[in-house]
Amino acid sequence: MEASIEVGRVGQALVVGRPGADREAIALAEAARPERGRTTVVVGASAVDAVARIDPWVIADIAETTTGSLRLVAPKLAVAAEDKAWPPARLLSELLGTEVVVPERMPIALPDGSLFVPGSGAGWVAYRSGGPPFRVGPRLPVPPWQRHLPVALPPGVAQIPFGLWVRAGGGLPRPGDPLFRQPPDPDRMFVVIGAPGESSPGPEAVASLLRSLTEEGRDRAVLAHYGCPGLADEVVAMLGRPVRVAHGVPFERRPVVVDESGNRVWRPFAVESVYLPDRGPVLDRWVAPAPEMVLTGPGSYRLVDGWKVEVVPRGLLVKPESLPAEPEWETGTGPKAELVLASDREVPATVVAAVDELVRGLSDDAVASLRIVPLTWPAALAARRLEATDRVVWPGALEAAREDQAAAALEAEDVAPPAGVVVTADGRVLPAEPVLTASSWDFRSPPGEQAIGAPAGREAPEESAPAGEPARPQRPEPAPAPATAPPRHRHVPVEVPSRIESTLSATVSASSANPVEEEPAFLPQTELTPLSPHLPAEPVPGRPGLPPLSQVSPSGPVPPPPGPAHGDDTTSVPLSAVEPAPPTKVQTVLNTVRHARVSQAGARSVATTLGTVVRRAEALPPLVASAESRTSEAPVAASPKTPEPEAKAPEAPPVSSPAVRTEPAPRAAVASSPVEVPADARSTPEQRKNVRDALGSKYDVATRAVTKLLSERPGLRASRGEEGALLAELAAVRVFGEEPGTTYDTDFHVCLAGGLRRLPTVRTVVVRGVPDDVALAPETLVRLREPLVAAPSDSPHAVGGTEALIWATTARRLHGLVHVAGPDQLDVSRDVVLPGHTRLRVLGVEGGPVRRILLAEEGSEGEEVLARLRAAAKGRAAAELDGGPAANGRWYGPLPAA
Incomplete structure (x- = not known):
């Protein structure tokens, strides 16, 4: 061995090189993911030539420090020299007698520790002693879907770490694109379509690539559009089969929308959808808009009572639960996060407040690109009341409708204004007759009356009584207006529809018995008449045959209260005799109407304005007042026209009398509704944190049991990066197995569903108790909305009530997680x-003495299954079962019929 070359261990790998050099090789060895039965050896640049010429001392040091097959990360080892027939990697395989895997080009280290060889046709090559070499592929470790890819890729298709990349022909190489830094997904193979700033490839190229995959490869393929418009509908039409589509490019394991400039805009709440032929997309995977929202269905969350938030490809859809969604409301994902509002009725204030809270709780990227799109006219009115009104985008249909309304109002100049209210020249809407009583908040000085519409300083014209009727008493002259009084205006009489009179009269008369506390809306000094204690008894001028306002209610005319009849010289009750009362909500509404500023065009369509006021008045809480309470507030002389009854019926005692007690009705017990989550729901870090915080010490005890189980069963261990999810989800299963009767929230049930999928299944007969009055006839279908615990059919314990014997094929074992439970420490x-x-x-x-219902999981019915169920029923009928309260509570509950 050369004196300056050493073989040292760095993390889970070995590094071959000179001391103090090869920093890139050291970093690559630290990030490399270990493989079972294979040692990773990273060869630094300072030692590449020594390994390539098979230096005996270097090879000997490598053989002494390694066992099993080798993964040599170094260039030049897969290419034979000019003077040699075999490449260096094959010579090493023959010398060491083991498998040697080398890359054809220098690989890229990915964040998850895997290694990817870039370049067209390049990859890892495995050499075995005494056998021919074979290609492994560009990724190590090998993901399960890599073997389903074609050997020769079509033109314009390149390999990327997490799948394939389809681009339009003639595109320049993009070696620095962030797609080459994303780790592969073990379950999904992504087909990225297009690139930012380039023309989109045709749907034929995408369809041809999917046809070249195996059947399992097409099932694992997920289309992802990269800065280009969607092609999923056309691809599905060409293939004639469902295609899975991601709503963005999977950067950091979650789709991100990328615009044409390559900027990452926002992360959609809709993760994946399945596009079906002739049906469009169906949402399959999603994330919650906010962690605390309650899941009510697939991609649907509760906003307030009667309203829900649905996750759609374009963002979020807020609508009433009873309003069906239109297909055009769920269009494809765009560069902007859209909050879509739709309603077929007026949107309550509680919904507007809930939408404001929803917007404040969205992620930063969604808020940065958010725009609010109302789809219907009631939704547009509600959008104006939101806090984020600057983000409202008006669709063309609503803009056209708003312009048409304004044009119609300007063209209606020749329409005669209705009578009953007056409109001043500056646009104020005023009543033609006094409506409300004077009270402590009516601070104007002396009561005086003046005809509405009369010029300042002039007397109102005297009304001439019809022939045969006594003349009406003249009204006193009003006090002179102060010098600072506003100038008088010309009034235009406007007719009040009878429905408005009826609604306002009924609401005002009821408000005296059940006032609503509000801040008073003070009136400035105007030419309005003082407010009288009661509604006027005279009919509205110009409306012959209409009953007085005080005699009109929503259900029809009511007898007038005792008071002066028409023509009597009886004076009204003085203001000092009226008990001051705080202003009611109706008073506030009417005062708002009096001071409403309307344009000249709006004055000619005042009926629309008054209709809005009536709808608001109808939306007030019901104010109920009995006839006794209304008539006893201001005792006045009875009308001489009312005949005296022959026998006076005994008066009913007042509600507040101690002789009459109204016992409140007993409240019915409210049963907790099941929490239903999708079968393939995956927990998020936020949900796992919520479960950990909610369980407290129970979570710690459960995780210790899970850790012990994982040490005994290595097959349950998760892949790298999912250890936290595995621990939390199995801990949820442990807690549920010990206390199945406890009520848990949605986050817990999502973790529970994920943990159950990790456990092995069992095919056996289990038993569970159901109420005796359950009606389950043969061929009845039952669907479980949430998980249930069942005991084996040979259990010595009674389950209570009628027994349901179930042939289970997808049930999960609790063995190893739960041993004993309940106060009696049941096994x-x-x-x-x-x-x-x-x-x-x-x-x-x-x-028999105990009725037993025989059930089987759908799809496993048959004579053999029925025979097993009958044998289990016969065995339990012959056994002596021990039934205790702990057993009955654990294995007892209803089975909901589908």
């Missing part, structure tokens, strides 16, 4: 867990 090591989404079919029902 539950042989228990199994039936995962969520398991579908069971009823095959028969066995009678």
Whole structure:
């Protein structure tokens, strides 16, 4: 061996080179991933020539420090010299008598420790003593999908670490592209389409590449568009089979949208979708917009009661639960993260507040590129009330509708304004008659009345009474307006629709019995008349036959309260006799209407404005007041037209009387609803952290049991980078196996589903108790919404109620994770867990002292399975079972019919 060349260990690899040199070789050895049965030897630049000429001393040192096959990371070892027939790697294989794997070019070290050989047709070559060499491929360690790739790639297709790259013909090489630094996924082979700043390849090239793969290779292939428009629909149409598509390029194991300039814009919440022929995309993998959101269905989360947030390729869709989604609402992923709003009715304030909270909780990249897109007119009105109004983008349809409304309002100049309200010249909307009572917040001085619309300083014209009717008393002249009073304006009479009068009257009359506390909205001094204690009893001018406002309710006319009739000289109740009350919500709304500033065009369409006010008044909480409470607030003389009843019925005691007690109705117990997560749900680091924090000390105890199990069963160990997920998910299984009856949240159930997938399955008959009144007839289908624990059929314990004997083929064993459970320390090591989404079919029902229902997992029905179930039922009927409270609680519960 040359005196200056040494063989030393760095991490899990060996480095051959001169001391103090070859820093790149040392860094590569530190990052290299170890392989079972193979030693990685990195040859530095200072020792390449010595290894290539098979220096005996160097080779001897390598043989002494290694066992098994070798992976030599060095150039020049796969190419034979001009004067030799064999390359150096084959000579080493013959000398050492073992397999030697060498690269044809210097490989690239990836973040996960794997090595990738770039270049067209280049890769790793394996030489075995006494046998011919063979190509391994460009990746080491070899991912499971690499063997399904074609040997000769079509033109325009290049190898990248995590799959293949399809580009348009004539593209220049891009050796520094970040695609060459991304590690491979063990389950998915990505087909990257296009490149930023280049023309997109045709769908024929992509379809031809997928056809060249094996059947399993096409199942593992995932299309990913790289700075180019989507081609998935055209590729699916050409192949006639489903194709999986990622919503972005998988940088750092999660898709990222890349724009035409190559900038990474945002990470979509939709991870992957499956494009089906003639059906479009179906979401398959996604991430939660916020960790605390509750999952209610595949890609669907609860926003508030009756509203949900759906994960769609373009971003998020907020809509009512009852509103079906249109296909155009879920368009493809673009360079902007879109929050789409859709509604077929007015959006409540609680929903607007929840959307604001949702926007504040989004990731930084999503917020940076976010735009809010309302799809319907009610959604557009709600978008104006959001905090992020500067991010609202108005679709062309809504912009056209808004312009049409403005044009229609300007063209309606010849339409006569309705009567009942007046509109001032400066656009204020005022009532033609007094509506509300004066109260402590009506601070104007002396009550005086003046006809609405009369010029300042003039008396209102006297009303002439019809023939045969007594003249009405003249109203007193109003006090002179102060010098600072605003100038009088000309008023235009506007008609009030009867529906508005009815709704406002019913709401105002009810508000006196159940006031709503709000801050008062003070009125400036104007020409409005003082507010009287009650609604006017006179009919509205110009509306013959319309009952007074005080006699109108949403359900129809009601008898007028005792008070002065028309024509009587009875004065109204003085203001001092009225109990001051805080302003109600209706008063605030009406005062807002009085001071509303409308344009000249808006004054001619005042009916639209008043309709909005009525809808807001109808949205107020119901104000209920009994007839006794309304009439007892201001006792006045009865009308002489009301006849005295012959026998007065005894009055019902008031609600507040101690003689009458209203017992509250007993509250029904609220059952916790099952938490259902997708069968292939994968936990995120945030979810695992939430589970760890929620379980506390239970998590620590569970992880110790999981660590012991992994030491006993190496086959359960995860691949590199997934150790944290493996530990947390199996810990969730351990906790669930010990306490299956406890209520857990969505994060726990996601970790539980991932942990159950890691455990081995079992094919056996298990038993679980169900209520005696359960109605499960033969051929009934049962679907489990969340996992259930079941005991083996030969268990000596009774499960309680009617027994369900189940032939399970996908149940997971708890052996090794759970040994004893419950206060009685039951031996539950042989228990199994039936995962969520398991579908069971009823095959028969066995009678006897204990009714037994025979079920089997869907797809495994048959005479042999039914015979096993009947034998298990017969065995449990003959055995003496020990039933205790702990056993009944663990293996007992309903089975929901699908």
